[in-house]
Amino acid sequence: MSISFNLNGKSAVTDAEPVSRLSHVLREDLGYTGTKVGCDAGDCGACTVLLDGEQVCSCLVPLAQVAGRDVTTVEGLAGEDGRLTELQQAFHEYGAAQCGICTPGMLMAAADLFKHNETPTDDQILDALGGVLCRCTGYRNIVDAVKHVVQPNGVTFENPEVGDAMGARALKTDGLEKVDGTEMYGADQAPADALWARAVRSPHANATFTLGDFQPLYDKWPGLERVLTAADVPGLNGYGVYPDVKDQPAFADGQVRFKGENVVALIGDYDSVYGIRDEDVPIHYEKRDDIYGFDAALAEDAHRIHDNHPGNIMAEGFVKKGDAAAAMKTADVVIEDYYQTGFVEHGYIEPEAGWARRVGDRLEITVSTQAPYMDRDEIANIMGLPKDAIRVIPTACGGGFGGKLDLGVHPVIGLAAWVLNKPVRCTWNRIESMSASTKRHPSRITARYGCTKDGDLVAYEVDGDFDTGAYVSWGLTVKDRVPVHATGPYFVPHVEARARGIFTNGTPAGAFRGFGIPQAAIAHDNLMDRMAEAIGMDPLEFRLRNAIRKGQETATGQLLEYSAGLDQCLEALRDPWRKARAEAEKFNAETNGVKRRGVGVGCMWYGCGNTSLSNPSTMQIGVAADGKVTLYSGAQDIGQGTNTTMVQVVADALGIRMDEVNLVWGDTDLTADAGKSSASRQAYVSGRAAMEAGEDLRGQILRMANAGHDATFDFGDGKLTVTDGDAVRVIDLAKLPADKHGGNVLLGEATFDPPATPLDEMGQGNPYGTYGFGAQVAEVEVDTELGTVKVLHVWAAHDVGAAINPAQVEGQIHGGVAQGLGLALMEEYIPGRTNNLHDYLMPTFGDVPPIDVFLIEDPEPTGPYGAKGIGEPALIPTPPAIFGAIYHATGVHMKQAPATPDRVRAALLAHKGE
Amino acid sequence: MYDFNYKRASSVDEASSSVSNADEGKFVAGGMTLLPTLKQRLAMPSDLVDLADIGELVGITVDSGSVTIGAMTPHALVHASDDVKNAIPALSKLAGLIGDPMVRNRGTIGGSISNNDPAADYPSAVVGLGATVHTNKREIAGDDFFTGMFETALEEDELVTKVIFPTPEKAAYMKFPNPASRYAVVGTFVSQGPQGTRVAVTGAGPYVFRQSDMEAALEANFAPESVESIKQDDADLNSDIHASAEYRAHLVTIMAKRAVAEANG
Numbered sequence A: 001m002s003i004s005f006n007l008n009g010k011s012a013v014t015d016a017e018p019v020s021r022l023s024h025v026l027r028e029d030l031g032y033t034g035t036k037v038g039c040d041a042g043d044c045g046a047c048t049v050l051l052d053g054e055q056v057c058s059c060l061v062p063l064a065q066v067a068g069r070d071v072t073t074v075e076g077l078a079g080e081d082g083r084l085t086e087l088q089q090a091f092h093e094y095g096a097a098q099c100g101i102c103t104p105g106m107l108m109a110a111a112d113l114f115k116h117n118e119t120p121t122d123d124q125i126l127d128a129l130g131g132v133l134c135r136c137t138g139y140r141n142i143v144d145a146v147k148h149v150v151q152p153n154g155v156t157f158e159n160p161e162v163g164d165a166m167g168a169r170a171l172k173t174d175g176l177e178k179v180d181g182t183e184m185y186g187a188d189q190a191p192a193d194a195l196w197a198r199a200v201r202s203p204h205a206n207a208t209f210t211l212g213d214f215q216p217l218y219d220k221w222p223g224l225e226r227v228l229t230a231a232d233v234p235g236l237n238g239y240g241v242y243p244d245v246k247d248q249p250a251f252a253d254g255q256v257r258f259k260g261e262n263v264v265a266l267i268g269d270y271d272s273v274y275g276i277r278d279e280d281v282p283i284h285y286e287k288r289d290d291i292y293g294f295d296a297a298l299a300e301d302a303h304r305i306h307d308n309h310p311g312n313i314m315a316e317g318f319v320k321k322g323d324a325a326a327a328m329k330t331a332d333v334v335i336e337d338y339y340q341t342g343f344v345e346h347g348y349i350e351p352e353a354g355w356a357r358r359v360g361d362r363l364e365i366t367v368s369t370q371a372p373y374m375d376r377d378e379i380a381n382i383m384g385l386p387k388d389a390i391r392v393i394p395t396a397c398g399g400g401f402g403g404k405l406d407l408g409v410h411p412v413i414g415l416a417a418w419v420l421n422k423p424v425r426c427t428w429n430r431i432e433s434m435s436a437s438t439k440r441h442p443s444r445i446t447a448r449y450g451c452t453k454d455g456d457l458v459a460y461e462v463d464g465d466f467d468t469g470a471y472v473s474w475g476l477t478v479k480d481r482v483p484v485h486a487t488g489p490y491f492v493p494h495v496e497a498r499a500r501g502i503f504t505n506g507t508p509a510g511a512f513r514g515f516g517i518p519q520a521a522i523a524h525d526n527l528m529d530r531m532a533e534a535i536g537m538d539p540l541e542f543r544l545r546n547a548i549r550k551g552q553e554t555a556t557g558q559l560l561e562y563s564a565g566l567d568q569c570l571e572a573l574r575d576p577w578r579k580a581r582a583e584a585e586k587f588n589a590e591t592n593g594v595k596r597r598g599v600g601v602g603c604m605w606y607g608c609g610n611t612s613l614s615n616p617s618t619m620q621i622g623v624a625a626d627g628k629v630t631l632y633s634g635a636q637d638i639g640q641g642t643n644t645t646m647v648q649v650v651a652d653a654l655g656i657r658m659d660e661v662n663l664v665w666g667d668t669d670l671t672a673d674a675g676k677s678s679a680s681r682q683a684y685v686s687g688r689a690a691m692e693a694g695e696d697l698r699g700q701i702l703r704m705a706n707a708g709h710d711a712t713f714d715f716g717d718g719k720l721t722v723t724d725g726d727a728v729r730v731i732d733l734a735k736l737p738a739d740k741h742g743g744n745v746l747l748g749e750a751t752f753d754p755p756a757t758p759l760d761e762m763g764q765g766n767p768y769g770t771y772g773f774g775a776q777v778a779e780v781e782v783d784t785e786l787g788t789v790k791v792l793h794v795w796a797a798h799d800v801g802a803a804i805n806p807a808q809v810e811g812q813i814h815g816g817v818a819q820g821l822g823l824a825l826m827e828e829y830i831p832g833r834t835n836n837l838h839d840y841l842m843p844t845f846g847d848v849p850p851i852d853v854f855l856i857e858d859p860e861p862t863g864p865y866g867a868k869g870i871g872e873p874a875l876i877p878t879p880p881a882i883f884g885a886i887y888h889a890t891g892v893h894m895k896q897a898p899a900t901p902d903r904v905r906a907a908l909l910a911h912k913g914e
Numbered sequence B: 001m002y003d004f005n006y007k008r009a010s011s012v013d014e015a016s017s018s019v020s021n022a023d024e025g026k027f028v029a030g031g032m033t034l035l036p037t038l039k040q041r042l043a044m045p046s047d048l049v050d051l052a053d054i055g056e057l058v059g060i061t062v063d064s065g066s067v068t069i070g071a072m073t074p075h076a077l078v079h080a081s082d083d084v085k086n087a088i089p090a091l092s093k094l095a096g097l098i099g100d101p102m103v104r105n106r107g108t109i110g111g112s113i114s115n116n117d118p119a120a121d122y123p124s125a126v127v128g129l130g131a132t133v134h135t136n137k138r139e140i141a142g143d144d145f146f147t148g149m150f151e152t153a154l155e156e157d158e159l160v161t162k163v164i165f166p167t168p169e170k171a172a173y174m175k176f177p178n179p180a181s182r183y184a185v186v187g188t189f190v191s192q193g194p195q196g197t198r199v200a201v202t203g204a205g206p207y208v209f210r211q212s213d214m215e216a217a218l219e220a221n222f223a224p225e226s227v228e229s230i231k232q233d234d235a236d237l238n239s240d241i242h243a244s245a246e247y248r249a250h251l252v253t254i255m256a257k258r259a260v261a262e263a264n265g
Helices: A022-029 A086-093 A103-116 A122-129 A140-150 A215-220 A270-275 A294-298 A324-328 A372-383 A410-420 A430-436 A475-485 A517-534 A539-546 A566-591 A642-654 A682-705 A806-825 A878-890 A901-913 B012-021 B034-039 B075-080 B082-087 B089-097 B101-106 B109-115 B122-128 B212-220 B224-228 B245-264
Strands: A003-007 A010-014 A048-051 A054-057 A070-072 A195-201 A207-211 A224-228 A262-268 A283-287 A313-321 A333-341 A353-359 A362-367 A390-394 A424-427 A443-451 A457-469 A494-503 A595-608 A617-623 A629-633 A661-665 A712-716 A719-724 A727-732 A746-752 A770-783 A788-799 A851-856 B005-008 B025-028 B047-050 B060-062 B066-070 B132-135 B139-141 B146-148 B160-166 B170-177 B184-193 B196-202
Touching: A022 A048, A048 A103, A048 B101, A054 A103, A054 B101, A086 A103, A086 A140, A103 A122, A103 A140, A122 A140, A140 A806, A195 A270, A195 A410, A195 A430, A215 A224, A224 A410, A262 A270, A262 A410, A294 A457, A294 A494, A313 A475, A324 A443, A324 A457, A324 A494, A333 A517, A353 A410, A362 A372, A362 A410, A372 A390, A372 A410, A410 A424, A443 A517, A457 A475, A457 A517, A475 A494, A475 A517, A475 A595, A517 A539, A517 A595, A517 A878, A539 A566, A539 A595, A566 A595, A566 A770, A566 A788, A566 A851, A566 A878, A595 A878, A617 A642, A617 A682, A629 A642, A629 A682, A642 A661, A642 A682, A682 A719, A682 A727, A682 A746, A770 A878, A788 A806, A788 A878, A788 A901, A806 A851, A806 A878, A878 A901, A901 B245, B012 B025, B012 B047, B060 B082, B066 B082, B066 B109, B075 B082, B075 B089, B075 B101, B075 B109, B082 B089, B089 B122, B089 B170, B089 B184, B109 B122, B109 B160, B122 B146, B122 B160, B122 B170, B122 B184, B122 B196, B170 B245, B184 B212, B184 B245, B196 B212, B196 B245, B212 B224, B224 B245
Parallel strands: A003 A070, A195 A424, A362 A390, A457 A494, A629 A661, A788 A851, B005 B047, B025 B047
Antiparallel strands: A003 A010, A048 A054, A048 A070, A195 A262, A207 A283, A224 A262, A313 A494, A333 A443, A353 A362, A353 A424, A443 A457, A595 A770, A617 A629, A617 A746, A712 A719, A719 A727, A770 A788, B060 B066, B066 B160, B132 B139, B132 B160, B170 B184, B184 B196
16 A cells, blocks of 8 residues: 655655654655654654654654655755755854754754744744754754844854965855755665665673574575674674774674674565564573673672683773872872763764675775774774775764774674675664664772862872773773873872773773763862862862963873963953852852852863874875866764865865865775874874875975965866966966876875874873863752752863864864763763663753853964864863862762762762761 | 554544454554554554544633643644643643653644553643543543553543543642653642642652642642652652652652642742
């Protein structure tokens, strides 16, 4: 029985079943992939469409219910001529789309609002859009975009002229496709004849297993083409982000170590792969006791999760400067305490997805990722193929935050496509995405800080355990980064810092915006508040006094020569801090009610790039015979904006306008290795490579034209005109051999590897080329009866060296604050329990307060035009600022994140009882 | 994938007979819980009977003593109705607090109370206002309608047609929402009027219940102070990752106190 309805004004007919999800029918049967699927449970709102003009989650609407009715998707917003609506244009201009995966849903929700109400209030906007989750933007720019439609505020956006790209609030080069529904993500691109792959995952956290006979399954399900198991892996059945640690199997081999681990994969047509129930697949488990948490893992009789790691200790990181124990005895004030945090989920709205095909002797993987080149190498290992036999074609990435650095769908689709010689696709559902992807490391930290009565820090001793879950993933980075940054961004003469990674049967903990530093910051900045109070000093002034500055050495003995702007950040915050503190105290005195306000401050620093490791980026920029200029950028844009910032840097370096630069991005066959979009390194490392590549090409052209430094270029009609004052020289590009990369006639190329040295056994050395610094002030209101905490305002000051694109830097800060707020107040992933977006709580509209951004630019000479990273720094100071504010409001120190209402209330009750 | 019949009924009688003639028939109202239920294989009905085309089930009527809401009236319509807002502002507010706009556009009062999720909002209004549930077969007092977690007094082929809420003298709904789903972790509906003094609590227990200690105290003096020291026994309350039974019990008191304050204006 076919069902017909009106889709964007045209008739649509489908034979899909009446209870098919409307979202699935739109995407898979009718080809309208602008509607995104994030959860299939009505939680995320990415699939929002209009049904008879009203917003609905299309994943919850059975097809039969739309028969004869009007459905509007994002593709139906723009006019026939492709002209964007005012709303879409505003989203583009306001940076309301970062990764863009939630944007279609946001647009549809806003379109519904405007259908009913042309002049909505702020509250009405928050409510109308409140069913759509965004993990990148912190929502503020989305609200501003909608408000702009209500009342244009006169803000104009620049299309920078030659030489003005650096520092311009340039619009995203890939922004339009994010607002018109044409952007293609991991689940949007597979060919129609692709087979589907679905992992069958372990229901147990700790078990051995044997596989039975699959023949009955094949007999019952003719559409099932193949069941893949560990035995099918031709190369190494193991992967991991470090060259020498490949401990996570692509397919579990007789043993599973966490709930949700991939055991076998079903490959076949959609109905078969999704019709087969897990319990019908012959996997026979022998369950063992789960090891969750530090105490269970470190118990003397705990079994080893990995045979080669006695005591379940993965590794330990250590930094020692001076003699902290001895110095601590000389301190006038010593404060010690114990802090805990839980697993945190990245919560990108796009689940892992991609497709693969075999092309002769090569394997092509088209996938949503943060690390195309690392993916290539990992797949080559697993497939037993040379690296150059693998091509990774990244799709637009619907959010990553560290979670799409590790392999996701890749091994299954790669192996299946190779073995079957057919295209194979896979999209994880929300539950598998949350169960099987990495998490932020849970931590428990004991820390002791000492200072003099005059307010000078004396010594810091800290010992932290980090739960790395079942596999190493990025655990080694966490155990290295934490001791290096453990003091916080302060000058401390004596430091002893230790961090251990501990194996458990938890979900593997990996990279998540900050690599353990956000956890460590909760500890050091709580102690900073308490030392300040003990000596009667203002918390902000105490931090300013101790802020590490140029000319001082870090805990690893690294001399900061340039770009250390924490003092400037704190000075920028001083006025709002004083004013907000005074107002909060006035509010509390005047109301004396159950609602108490407070204001806190948090500080951070963060090394940009990989710790003590070579992490080069290579950028290429070519000129074709027809004059077309192309930047080949392997720096994957995961929403943070490298597709724009790299173009900005290159445009200025070469001396042309941004819109003259064509961009080829990501594809490992077409671009050089620019490393991972991780460690806040792309703006800094790849940006520097892009700048030098642009300069290289400019230098070549100037030499060919024998022109001076101020010469200008005009690329057109196969002729490159170089104008140097009165001298004009024309280079006939068509006559040059097209033998350079990409078939270009000219090619600029550069590689930048940030200066870093290994750490010695005392943790001494120069682990990073540069550090980002920042400070944030948060104002909260605590409902002391309920224990709820509402963040009212955040002021964020970050030293970014130089802002390549201030609008994008602000976007990163907004998003970081939102994720920091989530970490502080609501987010805790419990393996096997909160693997959906209604039990796992993330900030939504209304949770994220207004954010005032102060950009501090203390230039970093090794960065592009002075720039360094901001991606991770933005999140780190938010939790300690919020916790400090809770203390100011209530007198209670929160030492466990998240500070959920029941925990805050318990702390208030305990405080009252003291 | 799913082997069943899907039918859109055009009248209450047709819907009812379709379900009674089926092996295992189920009504579909807004459909908000249908797909999750099917996908998790919590239900495997033989026939689904969709009520969306039965126009007579949609609508709001307000007269001097009551507000009548048709079973298929979506929450958004209840929230937007000025008549409801004037007659029972607490009911209007409750409807506007349900889920998100997508849920409010699709979800219906009949679907909500028939499903009787322990954390749903509407059951607290039905009990808290002493409403009467009308079905195609009979009238059921609100107090008798909800019988257990996801269980009601409805028979298999019995269909809610409308709910009649008596207009109270004063009423208010206060809830502590789950920040993601906006389901009630605890929601308390208080009222005073022709149906007596009522305190109905949702989210805290297996299904909505009346807090009789608070009702007695408010009967004597309808003031926040009357309830603020009345503790809810946490023995039979829900306990989950979002709130312990102890915390829910605490919330019952606070929400009741705040609801009374709001009801008093």
